[in-house]
Amino acid sequence: MSLKSFLTNYFDINKCPIHIPRQPNYFYIKIAYFGGRVEVFSYYAKNIYNVVSLYPFCMLKELPIGNLIKSTDNNLDNYFGFCYVSVKVPANEGLRAPIWAFRKEDGGLIYPTGNWTGWYSSEILKKARETQFVKVEVHYEHIMYK
Secondary structure, three states: OOOHHHHOOOOOOOOOOOOOOOOOOOHHHHOOOOOOOOOOOOOOOOOOOOOOHHHHHHOOOOOOOEEEEEEEOHHHHOOOOOEEEEEEEEOOOOOOOOOEEEEEOOEEEEOOOOEEEOOOHOOOOOOOOHHHHHHHEEEEEEEEOO
16 A cells, blocks of 8 residues: 555656566576674673664665666676675684675575675675675676666
């Protein structure tokens, strides 16, 4: 009902058209999205504050919308979208909680160190490269938004 209300009363297709990706692009984008990390590092706390959610903050950031295009540019800094990469997450003694997710065959997520390949968002790739010294090698195909 809320989608119908939004499309009827607020959405202007001329200002922001909705582009629905087709197969296999949909599949690549779907597997590049991961849920958030939730872990308990301490079983006791004092002066707890009620923090609502990080979700509203993230929704204020730029989101991938627009026309899908495929690119063969291997420079991660040149696009905003999704790509197939090889990653190397170092086993750093000072790294308490890696932000890099790996989806297991059963669908569960782990945050390991080591080497693997997969589809990821360009923005999490950039963040992991800058903050956790993750090595990223971009492969043959990327899905960008223009």
